[in-house]
Amino acid sequence: MNTWKKFACGVTLGAMLFTLTACGGDSNTTDDGKLETVRLTEVIRSIFYAPHYVAIEKGYFKEQGLDIQLDTAWGGDKATTRLLANQDDIALVGAETTIFVQQQGAPDALVSFAQATQRDGSFLVARQSATNFDWSQLKGKSLLGSRAGSMPEMVSEYVQKQHGLKPFTDNQIIQNIAFDNQAAAFASGTGDFFQAFEPAASLLEKQGQGHVVASFGQDIGTLPYTVFMAKSSYLKSHPETVQKFTNAVQKAQDYLHTAKPEEVASVIKPYFTDVDQEILVRVVKRYQESDAWPTNTVIDQQEFANMKKIMQTAGELKKDVAYETVVEPSFSEKAKQK
Incomplete structure (x- = not known):
């Protein structure tokens, strides 16, 4: 189904x-x-x-x-x-x-x-800061994403396709971690990137465990x-x-x-x-x-x-x-x- x-x-x-x-x-x-x-x-x-x-x-x-x-x-x-x-x-x-x-x-x-x-209210968090981030940097990487069929996940896949990426083919999208546990999982080493909502994104930045490099909302439009x-x-x-x-x-x-x-x-x-x-x-x-x-x-x-x-x-x-x-x-x- x-x-x-x-x-x-x-x-x-x-x-x-x-x-x-x-x-x-x-x-x-x-x-x-x-x-x-x-x-x-x-x-x-x-x-x-x-x-x-x-x-x-x-x-x-x-x-x-x-x-x-x-x-x-x-x-x-x-x-x-x-x-x-x-x-x-x-x-x-x-x-x-x-x-x-x-x-x-x-x-x-x-x-x-x-x-x-x-x-969309989510942000792309990377492990390293990037002054000139490009979505192509997700190629060959793993992304801690959202539940399949959810709007955040649909937005993520749409943005990637708009930038020439093939989700799940060009990268790995991790979808088996519960929303409440995602920030802790990323902080402990899961995923190269993380589609994070606030305040998780800001907390990771404050703790030096991640850096916001892009906004899904700004990229997708209204x-x-x-x-x-x-x-x-x-x-x-x-x-x-x-x-x-x-x-x-x-x-x-x-x-x-x-x-x-x-x-x-x-x-x-x-x-x-x-x-x-x-x-x-x-x-x-x-x-x-x-x-x-x-x-x-x-x-x-x-x-x-x-x-x-x-x-x-x-x-x-x-x-x-x-x-x-x-x-x-x-x-x-x-x-x-x-």
């Missing part, structure tokens, strides 16, 4: 099981003067996802009359299952999820309505890498709620493009108590410089097309899915105008 079928079948089965205990009906009603509750799940806890942490801590959601109940799913399949089973209202997860679910024939489609990140999505039925039944949510995220994006890294790091610190402030500042600065966060939340058609091209090249786009089927840009367009 190929990757997207495994993902979609797992999500569908999980949703069926969880539906037995899922909350039913419309729980997001408000009384006079009370904040409306919105249940938000994030795929993982990551500095990369600063927009909604900022919106919570800066009070942007409360300004819109929303009380955000945040949980972390620790996995795209888990986040999607929670959404499909009505355990959460909105999920922050990779936009490719909507395509996987749509290809499985879900009766209530998942629809992306606001963009949180616009580039795409709806991580987005806020909801079931189509939720968007139709809660349009005002979704608009308020999007307004708050847009304000957070504005902040991320104007605030200094030190300020942003202080705001999101409550979500990363185990990360040193110095590393937190370094990571925020790196994401700002790599243009990871969009200036607005609109998912445009060109970005969506870029994502589908990457999926198609990786063999994960089995059937074309139209932009209008899984993207609803009206909320972001209104938030942008404000």
